[in-house]
Amino acid sequence: MKRAFVDIPEGQMHYRTEGDGEPLLLLHMSLASSDEFTRVMPFLSKSYRAIAPDYMGMGDSDPAPHQYEYLDHARSIRSLMDALGIEKASIVGHHAGAMIGAELAIAWPERVNRLVLSSVGLWESSDGVAVIDPPNFMTRVEIQADGSHLMEWWRRSGLWSDNPPEIVEERLIEYVKAGPRGEEMHWVGRAYDPKPRLPLIPCPSLVLAGTRDPFCPMAEEVSSLVPNSKLTFIEDAPTDIDRLMPEEFAAAILDYLKSPA
Numbered sequence: 001m002k003r004a005f006v007d008i009p010e011g012q013m014h015y016r017t018e019g020d021g022e023p024l025l026l027l028h029m030s031l032a033s034s035d036e037f038t039r040v041m042p043f044l045s046k047s048y049r050a051i052a053p054d055y056m057g058m059g060d061s062d063p064a065p066h067q068y069e070y071l072d073h074a075r076s077i078r079s080l081m082d083a084l085g086i087e088k089a090s091i092v093g094h095h096a097g098a099m100i101g102a103e104l105a106i107a108w109p110e111r112v113n114r115l116v117l118s119s120v121g122l123w124e125s126s127d128g129v130a131v132i133d134p135p136n137f138m139t140r141v142e143i144q145a146d147g148s149h150l151m152e153w154w155r156r157s158g159l160w161s162d163n164p165p166e167i168v169e170e171r172l173i174e175y176v177k178a179g180p181r182g183e184e185m186h187w188v189g190r191a192y193d194p195k196p197r198l199p200l201i202p203c204p205s206l207v208l209a210g211t212r213d214p215f216c217p218m219a220e221e222v223s224s225l226v227p228n229s230k231l232t233f234i235e236d237a238p239t240d241i242d243r244l245m246p247e248e249f250a251a252a253i254l255d256y257l258k259s260p261a
Helices: 069-085 096-107 149-157 165-191 216-225 245-258
Strands: 002-008 011-018 025-029 049-053 089-094 112-118 205-210 229-234
Touching: 002 069, 002 089, 025 069, 025 096, 025 245, 049 069, 069 096, 089 096, 096 165, 112 245, 149 165, 205 216, 205 245, 216 229, 229 245
Parallel strands: 025 049, 025 089, 089 112, 112 205, 205 229
Antiparallel strands: 002 011, 011 049
């Protein structure tokens, strides 16, 4: 696996890459980075050229020039594709990455082959019932002289999965790299309504859900909104499925991408 930077209009974007062949872009969740996919890429790279970027403002990429909407992130991914000479790719997006991939496919359908939507975040069901009612995790966290902000970021890093400490520490590092502006992505995601956007997806898609992910109960509704989609559940898979169950995650992706359209 190699790491590199590429210049795009917004600044320098960091990415990881492994393998050869047809390109497969891996788009991470909010307040994360390409590190999210380091355990998955060895499986995917046997069949594809796996490329996992850090969004602007996340990981080792430059700060975003302003608070980005999902379409802004999608535009930066298109710029990455241009810089790497990629005309068309399949896309795997996890949580926020799923909707960034969807926005890319909607805005630039000629650039996307197939789309894997993993754990799309519907915050409310069709009857208006909240899917999750999380403890405070979206407020801006200011850097404190006593380091107490690190404990708050540690707490937030472990909210959604019963993760071992080493995984929580990985997430903590991603919070530190994103800094106080990192929560901007959660604010954008919380205000974003996927329901009118999902029916506009033009390419074949897989809706993927881990049964221990908070958004799993909405997977069937999501799939019903996405034209030409298939639905797959991964049993006992948590929010951080790509970190904790990488082989199972990769297998579901490869089974879909290698199946007839």
